[in-house]
Amino acid sequence: MLPGGGRMEIDMNIYDIAKLSGVSIATVSRVVNGSPKVSGQTKEKVLAVMEEYNYTPNVFARGLGLGSMQTIGIICPDVSDAYMARAVAFLERRLKEYGYDCILYCSGHRQERKEEAVDLLMKKQIDALVLVGSTYTGYGDDESSSTEYIEKAAEKIPVFLINGRISGSNIYSVYNRDEEASYEAVSGLLRAGRKRVLFLTDSSSYSVSQKMKGYERALQDYSLPVLEELKLCMDNRIHLVRDILLSRSTLEYDSVFATDDALAVGAVKYAHAKGLKIPEDLSIIGYNNSEYSVCCEPELTTIDNTSEKLCNLTIDNIMKLLKGEEVPAEVPVKCMIVKRCTTDF
Amino acid sequence: MLPGGGRMEIDMNIYDIAKLSGVSIATVSRVVNGSPKVSGQTKEKVLAVMEEYNYTPNVFARGLGLGSMQTIGIICPDVSDAYMARAVAFLERRLKEYGYDCILYCSGHRQERKEEAVDLLMKKQIDALVLVGSTYTGYGDDESSSTEYIEKAAEKIPVFLINGRISGSNIYSVYNRDEEASYEAVSGLLRAGRKRVLFLTDSSSYSVSQKMKGYERALQDYSLPVLEELKLCMDNRIHLVRDILLSRSTLEYDSVFATDDALAVGAVKYAHAKGLKIPEDLSIIGYNNSEYSVCCEPELTTIDNTSEKLCNLTIDNIMKLLKGEEVPAEVPVKCMIVKRCTTDF
DNA sequence: CTGAAAGCGCTAACAC
């Protein structure tokens, strides 16, 4: 039974439209693709018929001929992470403006699954690949991390790294100057008299390694030792972080530099649980300038690494490249420290 | 110039593989699709060749024939929202396990853009459509909100609502019992002696309307008036909420019931700014049991509406349906109140 | 400017 006044919604194909408008399928194809060599009259006629019957070209058939489906693959370790989510949301929105669809893959941090993600996405005949997060830079969770799979993908389609850095042909990196920002932040801590800075992270990635470099460089500049015991890695769930910190009761530190806001909030919770005053007894710095940083009490001093900026630069690159223009292989971006209440500098 | 020892990576097609393994394309197709009627020997031979040349069937050609690409469309208003992000991450992961890819669209809350999202996704020949969030239930930001576009999509492919509820053929809803949970929560507030409960929300959706119903029913059960001035709607950005609340200095209330944790945190920040004690001077309840709720100080009493549960039920439905099994059109799910520190009940 | 026809790579009847 059909609804009252509704037209029967049967999918039409190019032949139907051609017949209905009294032209050949080639002509229909031309107007669909906006070819200039169609007379105004025919064009309008065809357009009218397409409109009337609500015709949509079949993407598969079109893809078969063209070998492209106006689709861009996005891979990130985990969209439920606030930083990733913001980046993906932003990418998706901008890319859609340009008429591209996004296929999303969450790969986690394991090498094997990252390779699989790239593999599967490549089979989808995507036009470009965007990798969000510096985990895709050979610093995965397991030793054997290699970026070969990315370089291989780049042989076929352009690969864009957001906050990652791989050099290779057809690979384009936009990343934060994390080393620099971390150096500044930790220096601030040391300048304010802190001696033992806990380095808190939740993964090992290029970005984390940069942050650690900055951390170590600052320590060295202040003639302080780099202590392995002061480097901790754990999942970035607030209560979990607090509890782990509480359990490590013999570990001494007067400040925390976290590679992610949620970790820093965990440290804040730890301070509360121990009755430590912030920033007097414990000074804390987060990373990402996420909503978490204004959620806790006191609010976090954090590093703003504006994923929007990285995303925008990347999208510019994508569009340029797809239009055949030249694009820079590497774009480093400066991050700013947002001073709030968990530090006294 | 080709890289040293690498094999030339030219895409092969089914004909190449057929030739190389000395069989017909039909046989290759059969082994690709795991057809049982292929002898073990031939199968292995073909498999070996496919492996050796790293053959991948062309998805377009396959899609053209099958009219499907093992792809499921996901639409949500905004992945950068914590609740959505969690749901999308979860869906993506589970769906991938079943061999489905996800195309993601963020539609915002405007009717026009929601219709566009569905439209565009339908053209991608997706096998099913998942709508995350109750905004897709005719309660969008503008008056003219209709769910006709969803019903129309459901004529072609099954549509699954996560935390939304539309009845119609080929539409399957899994949603929280928000009315009930809100009733319980607000009743708790009233039982503890609160008289003026601020209702804080960030959108108008089916879910919000249910929460409001529960709120109003509780009020009525305690013979308290439903005051329109105590219903506020604003973006769920923490500092923004705090500032708006501060600016509405004449508005009086002794408790807040928020439809989202971030809003509730905004209220916590407001209380801090005004020097109000929580929960003594201001009692606050959030919604979603997100990390925000354990991030602020004191930690939020909130309603756990476990998107995981809704997602799991939905995925079960999808898989059943795609296998031709029967599935329930509606599955209501109970939400629990997680009591933490911002209430005194 | 327009039409005819040859693919694109794969699936699924249908024969053998």
Added chain:
DNA sequence: GTGTTAGCGCTTTCAG
């Protein structure tokens, strides 16, 4: 079991 063949719907030469 295996091969042959006719599409799937569209793009794109190549003629006209």
